[in-house]
Amino acid sequence: MTVVAEDRDAYRASFERFAALHAASAPAWLREQRTAAIARFVEKGLPTSRDEAWRHTPVGPLVRARFEPADPDAPVPADVLAALPRDGFSGARLVFVNGRFAPGLSSLDPGQAGVEVASLRELLRSQPGRLQPWLGRAVSGQAGAFADLNAAFAEDGAVVIVAPGQVVRQPVLVAHVAAGNGTPSVSYLRTLVLAGRGSECRVVESYGSPDAGASLVNAVTEIVVEDNAFVGRYKLQREGGERLHVATLAARLGRDARLADHSIALGAALSRDDLDVRFEAEGGDCVLNGLFVLDGRRVADTHSRIEHREPHCSSRQHYKGIVDGHGRGVFNGLVVVRPGAQKTDALQMNQNLLLSRQALVHSTPQLEILADDVKCKHGSTTGQLDPAALFYLRSRGLSETAARSLLTWAFASDLVRKMEIEPLRRIVERHLQAHLPGVADLAEVLP
Amino acid sequence: MLEIKNLHARAGESDILRGLDLAVRAGEVHAIMGPNGSGKSTLAHVLAGRPGYTVTDGEVLYKGKDLLALAPEERAREGVFLAFQYPVEIAGVSNVYFLKAATNAIRKHRGLPELDALDFLALLKQKAKVVDLDEDLVKRAVNEGFSGGEKKRNEIFQMAVLEPSLAILDETDSGLDIDALRIVAEGVNRLRGPERAMIVVTHYQRLLNYIVPDFVHVLVEGRIVRSGGKEMALELEERGYSWLEKEPAAVPAGGR
Numbered sequence: 001m002t003v004v005a006e007d008r009d010a011y012r013a014s015f016e017r018f019a020a021l022h023a024a025s026a027p028a029w030l031r032e033q034r035t036a037a038i039a040r041f042v043e044k045g046l047p048t049s050r051d052e053a054w055r056h057t058p059v060g061p062l063v064r065a066r067f068e069p070a071d072p073d074a075p076v077p078a079d080v081l082a083a084l085p086r087d088g089f090s091g092a093r094l095v096f097v098n099g100r101f102a103p104g105l106s107s108l109d110p111g112q113a114g115v116e117v118a119s120l121r122e123l124l125r126s127q128p129g130r131l132q133p134w135l136g137r138a139v140s141g142q143a144g145a146f147a148d149l150n151a152a153f154a155e156d157g158a159v160v161i162v163a164p165g166q167v168v169r170q171p172v173l174v175a176h177v178a179a180g181n182g183t184p185s186v187s188y189l190r191t192l193v194l195a196g197r198g199s200e201c202r203v204v205e206s207y208g209s210p211d212a213g214a215s216l217v218n219a220v221t222e223i224v225v226e227d228n229a230f231v232g233r234y235k236l237q238r239e240g241g242e243r244l245h246v247a248t249l250a251a252r253l254g255r256d257a258r259l260a261d262h263s264i265a266l267g268a269a270l271s272r273d274d275l276d277v278r279f280e281a282e283g284g285d286c287v288l289n290g291l292f293v294l295d296g297r298r299v300a301d302t303h304s305r306i307e308h309r310e311p312h313c314s315s316r317q318h319y320k321g322i323v324d325g326h327g328r329g330v331f332n333g334l335v336v337v338r339p340g341a342q343k344t345d346a347l348q349m350n351q352n353l354l355l356s357r358q359a360l361v362h363s364t365p366q367l368e369i370l371a372d373d374v375k376c377k378h379g380s381t382t383g384q385l386d387p388a389a390l391f392y393l394r395s396r397g398l399s400e401t402a403a404r405s406l407l408t409w410a411f412a413s414d415l416v417r418k419m420e421i422e423p424l425r426r427i428v429e430r431h432l433q434a435h436l437p438g439v440a441d442l443a444e445v446l447p
Numbered sequence: 448m449l450e451i452k453n454l455h456a457r458a459g460e461s462d463i464l465r466g467l468d469l470a471v472r473a474g475e476v477h478a479i480m481g482p483n484g485s486g487k488s489t490l491a492h493v494l495a496g497r498p499g500y501t502v503t504d505g506e507v508l509y510k511g512k513d514l515l516a517l518a519p520e521e522r523a524r525e526g527v528f529l530a531f532q533y534p535v536e537i538a539g540v541s542n543v544y545f546l547k548a549a550t551n552a553i554r555k556h557r558g559l560p561e562l563d564a565l566d567f568l569a570l571l572k573q574k575a576k577v578v579d580l581d582e583d584l585v586k587r588a589v590n591e592g593f594s595g596g597e598k599k600r601n602e603i604f605q606m607a608v609l610e611p612s613l614a615i616l617d618e619t620d621s622g623l624d625i626d627a628l629r630i631v632a633e634g635v636n637r638l639r640g641p642e643r644a645m646i647v648v649t650h651y652q653r654l655l656n657y658i659v660p661d662f663v664h665v666l667v668e669g670r671i672v673r674s675g676g677k678e679m680a681l682e683l684e685e686r687g688y689s690w691l692e693k694e695p696a697a698v699p700a701g702g703r
Contacts, residue, residue, distance in 0.1 A: 384541065390536040394494050396549040396605065397523035397556070406548070410539030410588075 027128035037151035056330045056362040057301045072100030074179040084349035088423025091170025092117040094158045114166030121156040138213035138222035138250040147248045150220040157190035164196035171202040178209035191221040195229040202232035216244040225257035232260045239268035248274045255281035265292040275304035279313040290319040294327030301330035308341040321352040323359035330362045337369045348378035401438035455504035463489040467670035474641040479648045481666035482688045487648045491617040495529035524556035528600040528611030531620040539591040574607040578634035597626035603634040615646045620654035632657030652684035
């Protein structure tokens, strides 16, 4: 217990220094939000393995290290820059280094009118009151300790504001990279997407830092989809193998609003995603697709909560895991249907492929239905490659390795194909190809 | 081409093949018939190298080589093809890509250059006609959502593309209506040739009206108890198998 208390004190002390340093520059409403957030954190403390939401996830690496704030002025190595997704993205591009907007690597020009793309820090400085009604609206006080820490410490991030009725043709790219000297550090990033009535936009969030070192990224994304608007969000996490990644998505959907979220987790030693989607009016629709690929001793954990509060909303969640080595996957999906949310149509599916004997997945799909006229279905399967399919492919001349890779590829491919942003899809496909042995034999087979 | 001598094999814990002898020469079509559980499918699977079977005695020579020492993919590359009784659905992998990978794996093994995309598509188009397979099905995921007849036609289509030396057809006729059966049989007949041997495993004599074999063998309790010409199939259709089950297995192996 003393260790936990010390951790809280450390974060509080760190916050006091942070607040003193930024007291003058931040607007009063934001200072209040930050103070409230650190108070919530101190109340909760860091998670332990006794917390239900962290029961299957080794929290050790997240709570044991003393993470120093990452230096936003650290030089960025060339290989980190080279790994930034660039090809094929012609819209606005916001690059963040250690949680700080890097104007030299970015382009804020979305190439069209009707959409505003900015760095959070700049926007807070130039229009201090502008985001007061929005920032922190979607993330509820019940979010986890890491969301509180983000609210307390995040200074920068991406802001995308789409005017009513506007269709943003090019996806907005938000890319985070970390640079450091190997000492454990933490970067906070906060993204806010506001889609006005009847608008459409797509946002790609990319996290990738090939450098070694157990540093932590703590990201929070808030999405407000107003009536009849659409937001597509694509998250690509391909952090280096020792890095830690904690991310929260909070989305609020208005009447007939639509959200499509595609989350791909390919890297990091420990990757935790918390998703919180809430229908606040009738007729909303959300799709949550996810794929995690694990090997070594890596861990990926997704906890999602979809809350149907109003009638006639539809949610489709499909998560897949591919786990090799001693990897461990966790899927915990809760669909809540509130009283009165009649005609809810909810489907939740988690499928996992275990490629080794030591691979492990904890899958917990859950429905909590408090309305009586709804259509809700959920399911979970975890298994190995089908031996009959393996033999079928081998009996046609494919090597065992190639057959395994092809079937693994096929398992992932339906989710990958659903990502309609081609350059992003290519990145994921290339990554999978690089990690599937025997692809030389399959060069012609894999697109 | 193929010489099976005193083959004993188990599936899991049970003995299925108990001293099977069979010799097949290039250009011949051999039909293997027999009651349920006699070991017909086990024979097909053992020849193709399916995991889960253990050969406890005997040997199989294919083109003079020890077939049983080869992995399934090596057998395929050497020209052995099994048309599955229950073809497997493979979501997310199109027939075109799958067959291209298979064709090139086989060509590479034989020291031939890989086919380029255009040549390969032309080949597929031509072969699809052999079994009247819709081009749309050729492009779809392997067997996914195919009807029973379409799956069997897809097997013969794959055989046409891969051009094996030894084709083993495992109950390719079962579950087919007469029109589908005719299409499949015509496809098989067009693939008959002096360099290619076929083993047709079937439960029903009906298939042999369309694929006329050179030899018919009756398998009972893991051994060939009787061998003869194509006319024997008709006799079996009339008399069933029970009269053979009672006879001692004192017959010469067919096809020498």
